[in-house]
Amino acid sequence: MPSTLKTPGVYVEEIVKFPPSVAQVETAIPAFIGYTEKATNKLAGDLNEVPTRITSLLEYERFFGGAKAETSISVTITEDSDNNKSIAVTQPTAKQPFIMYYAMQLYFANGGGPCYIVSVGRYGSQLADAEVAVTSIVDAAALKTGLDEIAKVDEPTLILFPDATKIDSVDATTFYGLYNDALSQCNKLQDRFTIIDTLSYDGSTSTDPNIAALRSGISLGKDFVKYGAAYYPHLETILDYTISETGITVVHSGGSSPAPIAQAKANAAKDTLEGYTTDGVLGDLETTMEGAITAVSSASDDAGALALVADVVNAVDAIITHLENVISEAESLVDAGRDAADATDDATLKGNVTTAVNALDTVITSHVRSGIVGLEANKDSLNAAADQTEADAAGVTANASVDALDIPTEIDARIGAIVTAIDAIVTAGGSAGVLNGKSLAEVETLDNSTYNKIKTEINNLPMELPPSSAVAGVYARVDSTRGVWKAPANEGLNYVVKPTVRVTNDIQDGLNVDTTAGKSVNAIRSFTGKGVIVWGARTLAGNDNEWRYVSVRRFFNMVEESVKKASDQFVFEANDANTWVRIRSMIENFLTNQWKAGALAGATADDAFYVKVGLNQTMTADDILNGIMNVEIGMAVVRPAEFIVLKFSHKMQES
Structure with a gap:
């Protein structure tokens, strides 16, 4: 409404009856x-x-x-x-x-x-x-x-x-x-x-x-x-820790890891091969065969020679069986070498094994197998000659002395190279397992079950x-x-x-x-x-x-800050009783709500707090001249029961 009335008419004036309120500030930010x-x-x-x-x-x-x-x-x-x-x-x-x-x-x-x-x-x-x-x-x-x-x-x-x-x-x-x-x-x-x-x-x-x-x-x-x-x-x-799956490397020892298994297989094949390629075994077979051939060649007539052909055939069969066993064990050694090569990331070690394996494989393919073929052919010729009474048995059996008998000696030279190369891989990896040296990211791809177990263990770390x-x-x-x-x-x-x-x-x-x-x-x-x-x-x-x-301490912080912010509206207001009543009522209403909530101790609000403001109460005339309005607030804040003492005593029987 205008401060002065000059024009006739009806004017509306709103009269403030309620004091302003205090808004409680946040306490835990x-x-x-x-x-x-x-x-x-x-x-x-x-x-x-x-x-x-x-x-x-x-x-x-x-x-x-x-x-x-x-x-x-x-x-x-x-x-x-x-x-x-x-x-x-x-x-x-x-x-x-x-x-x-x-x-x-x-x-x-x-x-x-x-x-x-x-x-x-x-x-x-x-x-x-x-x-x-x-x-x-x-x-x-x-x-x-x-x-x-x-x-x-x-x-x-x-x-x-x-x-x-x-x-x-x-x-x-x-x-x-x-x-x-x-x-x-x-x-x-x-x-x-x-x-x-x-x-x-x-x-x-x-x-x-x-x-x-x-x-x-x-x-x-x-x-x-x-x-x-x-x-x-x-x-x-x-x-849980945040982890770098590419930065954490696994140490894996023992177990059925490729390199140690390959080493064990290679050693077993090596021992068997060395048994097959010793002079003792092959020497006996060769002596038996050569004796049989000599007997055929020195026979007095064809009939006598043909009668002895069966001994030569049996000797050839024994050598063929022996060489087939050599092939079987040599192939085991080749497989072990290739497994070991797959188990290492070291290019040099991988190359050494591969070279040795290929050399043995060549001997098996190019010599041993062809030698067996030659022996089989000679055996067939001998059997055919036995059906020809006019055949020159001695001439046929001479062809049975084939180069296959020298092949095991060739294999001997290859066995050591493969085993040595495999040993180098195992030594380089210690007793390492297949996951050794792999990052967690790689383990997830190679062995997802183990990866999940590792993650569980890491997450269990306090x-x-x-x-x-x-x-x-x-x-x-x-x-x-x-x-x-x-x-x-x-x-x-x-x-x-x-x-x-x-x-x-x-x-x-x-x-x-x-x-x-x-x-x-x-x-x-x-x-x-x-x-x-x-x-x-x-x-x-x-x-x-x-x-x-x-x-x-924190309750006082809250009340002080809340009342301070709410009191800003009174700055530069008239420092008189009207303002004093309004500001006192505002604070009293706020503290009454706090008392009802249980923050202030007292049977009545008057027991729980007081708010004082006024001339000759909180201010002197000089304070007013200096623009000062003093408001005094006292609060009986509840305090925690830090020590609870239960006192017990005996009571005399009364009835």
Whole structure:
């Protein structure tokens, strides 16, 4: 309505009766600062060091990619003679230092929601112009740059550095110096909280030196440490490593692998052949045949010669049988040689075997077989001559002394060459199996069943991660199901097998209460029948009665930020009773809702909180002259029942 009425008519004026409302800000929006495979929205690298809001792991993969593949996982297959395979895999000997992707998996698995990603370095191939892929985390400088960038964004309420534990040769001063910077930012902005990992862990002693290093490394005062909480120890998770199937090579030993089998067959054939080609066996056969031929030749007449022809034929049959056995064993040796050649990728060794095999094959084909043919022909002639009483038996039998009798000596020269060449292949491969030296990608093609078993074993390898990302997920889960005022403790962790250190009550005594500096460290423990549970709810200001608990600090953060944003509308309004009533009513309505939700303790709203504003109450006349409106808010925030004591006593019988 116009401020002055000049024209006659009807005017409408809307009168404000209700106070404005306070909208509760988000309480669990983590900012993950670390290294990613890429940082690309539309152009390669256009998200470099740009805080980017995502709501799911799928979005993370779209903008920032996945994990860097492991190449140093050892895969060993031991196979017995019955082809039973035993597969053993080991943790990567040179783990990739980039764990941001795995941290995101753990965060979303534990209830995480919207969050911010600040990529401070890329290890993939989608890089901006002149950008070089990182291969290791050399210092904390890039992470500090990311911290500076997230300070420019208002929404994040939690700060994490998943990759910080992987900085090369990092010392406690550098590592916790990064968290000191984060706590300083929290103190300055007063709207966020830092989740702190320990640099490492040592389960061999009840007083892990990493705890003392944390307490010494976090060197800020109580006004800073109340904005952070530390969690211990690291976690063993069920997450699967991303692997390079072309970069992991299999070691395969034993079993029915081609080269050793070929060697065994070759040795057996060699032994038999040497038996056939010794002078003893062939000498006896040759002597028998030559004696029979001589007897025929020296017979007094044709009739006598013909009577002796049967002895010559029998001798020839024996030699033919012997040579056929030689061929059979020689062919076994040839086959063994070819199997061995197929089992090696070494061109020289393959060529040596092939040459020796071909030489023996030539002897068998060109000489032994033709020799047998010659002996068969002579035998036929002898049989024919036996039917001709006028035949010159001596002339016929003379042709039976053929060159075939010299052939085994030729074979002898070839046997050693083949066996030696096969031995060289087996020696070069040791007792290697058929999959030895093959990459996983090749194993998938050659033996898919074994490949699947290897993948299963690799996926069963536990992956160790710092706990901060899982804890951030718990914060988000508790905030959404209960409220930010509920302590994020006595909550189970998903995807976690066990803590890397078994924390006992005695160990937690020293973690939870620090009598020297008051810096509490929250334990993550495993309980029978309950699983892995966050078993601590303190900030680093463990001796501060006001800010001891994480839930109290974070609830104040939420209320302060929510009321601050809602109060912006009153800036430059009249600093008088009308404005004071409106702003007080606005805050009281908001806190009443929090009290009803269970965030504030008190039988009545008046017991749970108060809001004061007014002249001679929170302000002096001079304050008003200086444009200052002081609003005082007091809240009785609920605190967790950290220690429940059950007291029992005897009671006298009364009836």
